[in-house]
Amino acid sequence: MSDQDAFFAGLDVGGTTIKSIIVDDRGETVGDMVEVRSLVKDGYEATFGQLELAMTELAKSAGIEVSQIRGIGLDVPAPSSDGVIWGKANLAEDWVGRDIRDRFSARAGVPVYMTNDGNAAALGEYAMRRKHIGSLLFVAPGTGLGGGLVLPGGRAYEGENGLALEVGHITVPFREDDGDLPECSCGLRGCVEAWVSLVALRRRVQFEIGKEEWAEHPLTTEDAPIEEKAFQLRDYASEGDPLATKIFEQQGMILGYALADLVRVFDPGLVVIGGGLAEASFRDKYMDWILEGFDSRAWSVYRRSPLDADKITTRFEWATGGDSAAALGMAFTAREMFR
Numbered sequence: 001m002s003d004q005d006a007f008f009a010g011l012d013v014g015g016t017t018i019k020s021i022i023v024d025d026r027g028e029t030v031g032d033m034v035e036v037r038s039l040v041k042d043g044y045e046a047t048f049g050q051l052e053l054a055m056t057e058l059a060k061s062a063g064i065e066v067s068q069i070r071g072i073g074l075d076v077p078a079p080s081s082d083g084v085i086w087g088k089a090n091l092a093e094d095w096v097g098r099d100i101r102d103r104f105s106a107r108a109g110v111p112v113y114m115t116n117d118g119n120a121a122a123l124g125e126y127a128m129r130r131k132h133i134g135s136l137l138f139v140a141p142g143t144g145l146g147g148g149l150v151l152p153g154g155r156a157y158e159g160e161n162g163l164a165l166e167v168g169h170i171t172v173p174f175r176e177d178d179g180d181l182p183e184c185s186c187g188l189r190g191c192v193e194a195w196v197s198l199v200a201l202r203r204r205v206q207f208e209i210g211k212e213e214w215a216e217h218p219l220t221t222e223d224a225p226i227e228e229k230a231f232q233l234r235d236y237a238s239e240g241d242p243l244a245t246k247i248f249e250q251q252g253m254i255l256g257y258a259l260a261d262l263v264r265v266f267d268p269g270l271v272v273i274g275g276g277l278a279e280a281s282f283r284d285k286y287m288d289w290i291l292e293g294f295d296s297r298a299w300s301v302y303r304r305s306p307l308d309a310d311k312i313t314t315r316f317e318w319a320t321g322g323d324s325a326a327a328l329g330m331a332f333t334a335r336e337m338f339r
């Protein structure tokens with residue numbers, strides 16, 4: 001039965017901002033996305049204040065009372081289990097080991113579902129594809145390489161400890177030109193995140209511009225910090241620059257290798273690629289590189305049915321939710337759980 005007085009909030013807590021969305025009982029968004037500062041470095045109490053501010057603004061934008069919000073989905077940029085955060089990531093110290101979900105639920109007076117940002121974005125991409133009812137594997141190259149898995153029916157698979165789908169730290173069969181395995185942010189060597197992330201991009205640019213063949217390239221000759229050069233790489237790739245193309249082609253192929261392993265384990269109906277590349281002008285080429293890497297490592301049955309040659313078994317798509325996907329995923333999940 002539809003309850004026209006019931007609304008559900010999705011709150012996506014990032015390192016700098018909180019993005020928030022409200023949906024009604026039918027799952028339709030109402031009003032605009034609201035963005036406020038997250039203040040995560042000031043501790044969880046300061047962030048709770050900002051979450052309440054976001055809810056007030058959301059209610060105003062939707063033309064409802066805050067008391068009509070019946071449930072909340074909350075995602076945080078850190079691994080968590082049962083509402084308790086495991087590691088501080090870019091949060092303040094006092095977030096760790098506390099039951100953030102219960103504390104916020106007690107303050108808000110409504111039930112709260114809490115998960116990490118990778119799961120939230122995966123749930124958002126699932127929510128946006130209402131015709132897709134199978135499983136959805138999500139990966140997002142960004143500062144690191146995040147991911148999430150949504151099971152048929154629309155729940156995220158979080159694992160026993162909330163540590164499932166740490167996709168960035170599976171290893172890939174690829175080495176540097178000198179035979180070395182690159183070091184990952186987690187301390188291990190050879191993780192896919194050490195190849196497919198912003199940090200990896202900086203390392204690759206530094207490595208390539210040291211070569212004789214790129215001695216005349218503007219990225220070699222210009223005097224700029226490596227962060228800036230890595231940032232420019234996307235523009236160069238858009239113009240078909242050979243150095244930028246080489247670096248992104250390698251990155252796409254290696255992401256394809258990792259996806260081959262993940263698909264072999266989960267056999268999802270849909271793979272969604274998020275992160276900034278989803279908006280890059282050369283993304284069609286990038287998807288070809290991903291599929292080239294994937295096809296070289298995965299059995300063909302994971303792409304085409306042996307029983308029906310016209311049937312695509314696992315589809316690959318770009319993310320469509322942009323930076324509002326996680327907030328939408330949380331609002332959608334709150335509605336599923338608490339209505």
Ligand SMILES: [Zn+2]
Binds near residue numbers: 187
């Ligand atoms: Zn790692």
